Amino acid sequence: MENITENVVNEHSHIKGWGIDADPANEPTYPMKMYTGDDHRRMNYERPPMQPKNVEILQSNERPSLPAVFGTSTPPTGLSGKIRRYAFKFSEGSWGHWLPLMLADRVNVVEGIVDDLKQGYVPNIFKERGWNAEWKYNRNKAIQKIAIGVAVTSFLLTVLVYRKDNKSSN
Template identity: 45%
Template sequence: MNLRTKDIYVSEGWGIDENKENDPTYPMRNREYTKVPSRPEQQIARVEILQSNERPHYTAVFGETVPPSGISGQLRRYAFQHSESRYRHWLPLLLADRINVVEELVNDIKKGNIPNLFVEMGGRALWKHDKRTLLMKTARYTLCTVAAFWLIGRVFKK
């Protein structure tokens, strides 16, 4: 709900208060208080848009190029059921980002596009400027891969 006061839109609990009598930084900032431009026209949602449960409405403009899908989408839906002040919101979002990378790699391979992971992850730059870091990363990834295959072998052996 927007309240109109002195040609300034104030949204309850969101944004800065443009009223200079209520702005503790006003004497330090030499800024002119002019009319705030009118709110942009609300974009129409054509895909599922996840929003904070602390905001009553969508923002005026939002991205819709990558709607939530798959396991990462389910994790994102779970995360947005919780307050932004909780780990239950942010940790699933971080995990969903990592899972989304794997999902997109699988989609690329299904479409017949084999990604060049060495170049995409900055391997050329590391080889040129920081060979030691590249070797350490390679050793780490190799160790993790060997450990994963070893664990999988032990689980399915039984």
């Protein structure tokens, strides 16, 4: 065993810091290594002061109360907010919690576009999707995508016009 270890050391002498943190006594390693037993005191510890609650915060039903601090970004609103409130009736172990949240996220995208328009801002979706970078670094692919988009749109328009013509001739 000693020879094996010695060989390993020699083989790696070119790697700066090789083996410097090797510690055979490091068992069990993280995340168990600093176990204190404090968990058994459950929620009986000195909690930090509470952040005042000035916006709606959806709280996991697996908690007895809010944590001492919480994020106040983008409180739930609109239809997506209603769906999110419904989701929080279910525990984190339930699909009833996560699937409605995914649905709410998609609804929220449409709400975001409507909000932008209401504020007189027309979102530049191509720019938001980073198409400047696509054009700069992946031009062939960008041209390919544009060509496919134009072809599909032309095809759909042609079908629509053809159907309209057929209907009017009938």
